[in-house]
Amino acid sequence: MPDEENKALSVMGFLIEKRVIYDCRTKKLICLHGTAKPISLRKTQSYLLEYLFNHGVNNVVSDEMLMVDVWERNGLRASAQRVWQVINDLKYNVSKSGVSDEFILRVSRKGYFIRSSSVQALFYHAENQC
Numbered sequence: 182m183p184d185e186e187n188k189a190l191s192v193m194g195f196l197i198e199k200r201v202i203y204d205c206r207t208k209k210l211i212c213l214h215g216t217a218k219p220i221s222l223r224k225t226q227s228y229l230l231e232y233l234f235n236h237g238v239n240n241v242v243s244d245e246m247l248m249v250d251v252w253e254r255n256g257l258r259a260s261a262q263r264v265w266q267v268i269n270d271l272k273y274n275v276s277k278s279g280v281s282d283e284f285i286l287r288v289s290r291k292g293y294f295i296r297s298s299s300v301q302a303l304f305y306h307a308e309n310q311c
Contacts, residue, residue: 195234196301201278203230210278220278226271228255233285233295234302268293277286 198209202211208227222230228251236242236250244264246283252259272285284299 190304194303195303197279212278225267237294240295241288241292241294253299
């Protein structure tokens with residue numbers, strides 16, 4: 182594609198393990214197979230998931246980076262305990278939608294990451310919105 186066409190592409194969401202879509206606009210996890218209802222994520226969970234999609238696919242994101250880039254930049258109070266708690270809540274919600282427990286992985290004393298084989302960005306042309 183020419184560069185001019187690439188500029189018109191925007192991320193609409195992410196396909197997780199070819200079974201769940203995360204919709205960036207609605208902040209919902211939508212199961213493509215089965216009868217699971219869409220799961221709405223809380224603000225901090227959606228900030229965290231989107232940050233991991235953008236920075237943590239096959240790259241370890243440290244707890245400190247998460248506290249600064251997810252919590253502090255969004256006007257939230259950060260702590261290692263809070264990061265752990267929100268990661269666990271997020272993992273629980275993602276697993277309820279049918280994604281494996283190993284979707285978000287912890288590297289001891291380093292941080293978190295997502296395996297690239299688990300996620301694919303979904304795009305749309307900005308000028309062709311519904």
